[in-house]
Amino acid sequence: MKKPLWLVTGGAGFIGSNIVEELLRRGKRVRVFDNLSTGNMENLAPKGRFEFVKGDLRDPKACAKAMKGVTYVLHQAAFRSVPKSVDNPMAAHENNATGTLNALMAAKAAGVKRFVYAATSSAYGECEVFPQHEGLPTMPVSPYAVSKLAGENYCRVYARTFGLETVALRYFNVFGPRQNPESMYSAVIPRFMELLVAGKPLEIHWDGRQSRDFTYVANVVDGNIRAALAPSRVSGLTINVATGTNISLLDIAHELEKITGRKTEKIFSPKRKGDIRKTYSDIRLARRELKYKPLVKFPEGLRLTWAYFSAKWGKK
Ligand SMILES: NC(=O)c1ccc[n+]([C@@H]2O[C@H](COP(=O)([O-])OP(=O)(O)OC[C@H]3O[C@@H](n4cnc5c(N)ncnc54)[C@H](O)[C@@H]3O)[C@@H](O)[C@H]2O)c1
Structure with missing residues (x-):
């Protein structure tokens, strides 16, 4: 069979x-x-x-x-x-x-x-x-x-x-790995990582206190x-x-600073249409x-994701 x-x-x-x-x-x-x-x-x-x-x-x-x-x-x-x-x-x-x-x-x-x-x-x-x-x-x-x-x-x-x-x-x-960071429509985590690697400030729509599981x-x-x-x-x-669990965009920036040892700059822009608070x-x-x-809990997942993207971009 x-x-x-x-x-x-x-x-x-x-x-x-x-x-x-x-x-x-x-x-x-x-x-x-x-x-x-x-x-x-x-x-x-x-x-x-x-x-x-x-x-x-x-x-x-x-x-x-x-x-x-x-x-x-x-x-x-x-x-x-x-x-x-x-x-x-x-x-x-x-x-x-x-x-x-x-x-x-x-x-x-x-x-x-x-x-x-x-x-x-x-x-x-x-x-x-x-x-x-x-x-x-x-x-x-x-x-x-x-x-x-x-x-x-x-x-x-x-x-x-x-x-x-x-x-x-x-x-x-x-x-996680293979999420697409390369457009204005991208999800926030790969986008933040891409900006971080490029040495650019993290762009945050709304006040950064919106949160997600x-x-x-x-x-x-x-x-x-x-x-x-x-x-x-x-x-x-x-x-x-x-x-x-409940993580805000500002929490992500903070965790990324801990993982990468780099300080992040942030710029804030208006809320996007269709966005929700929490x-x-x-x-x-x-x-x-x-x-x-x-x-896999959030901090460990973020570490694994960073390891994937930094290795990928390092090879470019
Ligand atoms: N990523 C998230 O945070 C999230 C959250 C909630 C639900 N989802 C759901 O999870 C699923 C996967 O999302 P993802 O983040 O991997 O997105 P993705 O865009 O990476 O993957 C979607 C895949 O579907 C294919 N596809 C799109 N339209 C198609 C069509 N008409 N016919 C055949 N193939 C088509 C695309 O080429 C792509 O490979 C989606 O159904 C999405 O709604 C995702």
Whole structure:
């Protein structure tokens, strides 16, 4: 009998490529589906043997081809940026809402055993009750968050109404190796590191006291594999995957000063549209249902990330 086949959509991106690496390390059979819009093959470079299918979620035929023979889907592919979605709400909707529905339809038709979805803490948006647990109302404030929440709701409907096992994992600001630092839309940690290496001041939108439950990528990888293999009772659930801590942008700058021994200068600019003040996760449901616990805490994750980027840039 053939080994189960794992499909990682968005496998050439930041989180997806970290998942692929871990699956291959565990000896799994892996297929990657990606349109290479923000991902690239370099992320997958010498990681082992896997199958690559180039295609787009917005194309139902491409989704059907990708799902053939698949046992587990870890659906990471998305149009992933709050500011980009403010500039282009329709692109966010088509990739994230319609694209996820296409993937679910194809997964159901192909007889997939479990479909795990990369959902996001931005679903909580302006709901300022902390720590944030899955029973709170969703109050998205960006087109990105709306489109990702639509995908999450489609997952629940596919579990309840169509009998496909699904689990949605709400990630909270993920960081780590292979995150893209090279654009104005970049996430804050690789961007800070890039500025630091270039000897430039750290640019902080808002006052720097906005805070996030920054989660090192290995924790999210582990959460995905656990969600795929957990007992069937998890089907239809939405589960936070984070560390249960709360770090501000000023805290990151301070930690980076400790790690690198360099003093950081800071310049402040106005808040960006769609930004929220705070995320801070309650991870009790993940602990109970997935036996999840954060493997790598924030300071250690930041050290590992710095080691990766400084080695990479040192070689340039
Ligand atoms: N990075 C975070 O902090 C974070 C937080 C919460 C949720 N998420 C979710 O995690 C997932 C992965 O995010 P990431 O940070 O690795 O982003 P990323 O941009 O690095 O990866 C996304 C991948 O999907 C591919 N892709 C995009 N649109 C596609 C399409 N229409 N068809 C096929 N492939 C497509 C891209 O080429 C890329 O390889 C996303 O679903 C995102 O919404 C990320």
